[in-house]
Amino acid sequence: MSRLFANIVGQKLAVSLLTRALEEGASHAYLFAGPPGVGKADAALAFAAGLVCPARGCGTCDICRRVQAGLHPDVRIVAPEANEIRVETIRDGIVPDAPKRPFELESRAKVYLLLDAERLNEEAAGAFLKTLEEPPPHVHFILVTDRPERLPSTILSRCQLVPFSLVPTPAIVDDLRERLGVPPARAELWARVAAGDLSYARDLASNERARRQRERLLDLARDLPEAAPLDLESALDEIMGTIEIRAAERAAELEQERDKRLQWVSNARDRAWVEKTYDELLRRQKRRQVSLGLQTVVQVFGGWYRDLAMLAAGAEEAVLNRDRIEELRIFALADSIPSYLAAVACARRTQERLRYNVDARFALADMFLAIKEALT
Ligand SMILES: [Zn+2]
Structure with missing residues (x-):
């Protein structure tokens, strides 16, 4: 498995879907859906790195590193302002920008990552639909949400689902022990207290x-x-x-x-x-x-x-x-x-x-x- 996803814990299904997509060719639109705190946004950045990196996501080159830090011009991150993703962001930002070639010469693709995608308001979703339906060949969309049911079905039906779940307690225990060197009894406790929320468990441990x-x-x-x-x-x-x-x-x-x-x-x-x-x-x-x-x-x-x-x-x-x-x-x-x-x-x-x-x-x-x- 690619080292791109080394930081994603307890999400076997999602990681195997994404690894296969990088090997065999990716779709144009993905929906990363699952509970908060389980690594969806990190996985989205890792996947974006795999799409942009000339070596399909080596996980070590400068491009991979910049994408994963959220600092690559060919991976645009869109997040709600105040409470929603506004129509201007889609209509004036994404729609005219998507057909342009990637900004950097080495980039294999351009990726738009929409965080809290359920906050697309109705107008924004409408403006987004056409681009989502027929994106330019070098463009990929990743929609991240913990509320997929709030997205319009017209958007849902155009995305490939990548399901994330609560992180199993034993996987959290292993992560805390291996990554943070937490003693076993403490790792057990924090994993249990966090109830599947990996980022909270890490927070408690550190x-x-x-x-x-x-x-x-x-x-x-x-x-x-x-x-x-x-x-x-x-x-x-x-x-x-x-x-x-x-x-x-x-x-x-x-x-x-x-x-x-x-x-x-x-x-x-x-x-x-x-x-x-x-x-x-x-x-x-x-x-x-x-x-x-x-x-x-x-x-x-x-x-x-x-x-x-x-x-x-x-x-x-x-x-x-x-x-x-x-x-x-x-x-x-x-x-x-x-x-x-x-x-x-x-x-x-x-x-x-x-x-x-x-x-x-x-x-x-x-x-x-x-x-x-x-x-x-
Ligand atoms: Zn790379």
């Missing part, structure tokens, strides 16, 4: 702040029935603050990467291009980090009540937060199962709301109050 945030959230979930309004306010400040800090940390890493890259760029035009591309990358990453951070907060918080429900129902082996099991045992009450389930449902609804640019702080505050009420 970042102290992520671990502290989790502890705080579980404490907060435990203490919620007795929490005073003021405690909740300060908890919210802390949660939002941590999310911002994590996003800023990631931005600082990207800035360092950019500065390293700029050392090797001598002419002014290339310099300007790298700077501009990194600016976009930074903005996109910041938005993404904040939105992932919020989803994780709610997931972890709701996870406490999920575990209480499991324990109260006698399904101890299904508990995710194994390091807190003693405490969970003390709090789990059989006749409270309906309240726990109401709390879990409330967390789910909040995750849904947070996807749509609602005021995050307000949505979290709302969730705390609703769950507090459900529990008392």
Whole structure:
């Protein structure tokens, strides 16, 4: 198997489909669909590298590396601005650009990668359809989404599906041990807590702040029935603050990467291009980090009540937060199962709301109050 996909864990079906496509000739449009945090965007960049690289994705040349870093002019990354992918982006950006030859002489193809493709608004989807139907021979589209059902069927039917799934726990354990050198018992714990979300498991294993945030959230979930309004306010400040800090940390890493890259760029035009591309990358990453951070907060918080429900129902082996099991045992009450389930449902609804640019702080505050009420 090509070393292009070495970083994609626990996605045998997707990786074998993509490897075969690179060997035997790729279609013009793909839909990478599956849950968040399992490596769809990384796989899309790796596949794009395979399409553009003259050696069909050696994984080691400068072209492969630049594509995978999101820094190749023949791989255009399109992401929603605010809440949607606008018609202008498609009509003025992609449609007239697609027929042009690749920018670099060595490129075998041009790739458009649409992140969160379900955010194509109706008009944008309409404008996209013709190009998607009859793309120029050197053009490929990769649509990435965790909500394929929200895409119009006219678009779905023109894409080849590449399915991604939750990463199996043993695969996460192996990844944490081999890649990050996490001791076995810890690797087991983080893999379980993350419940198939590889990027969260990696985060827990490698970042102290992520671990502290989790502890705080579980404490907060435990203490919620007795929490005073003021405690909740300060908890919210802390949660939002941590999310911002994590996003800023990631931005600082990207800035360092950019500065390293700029050392090797001598002419002014290339310099300007790298700077501009990194600016976009930074903005996109910041938005993404904040939105992932919020989803994780709610997931972890709701996870406490999920575990209480499991324990109260006698399904101890299904508990995710194994390091807190003693405490969970003390709090789990059989006749409270309906309240726990109401709390879990409330967390789910909040995750849904947070996807749509609602005021995050307000949505979290709302969730705390609703769950507090459900529990008392
Ligand atoms: Zn290569």
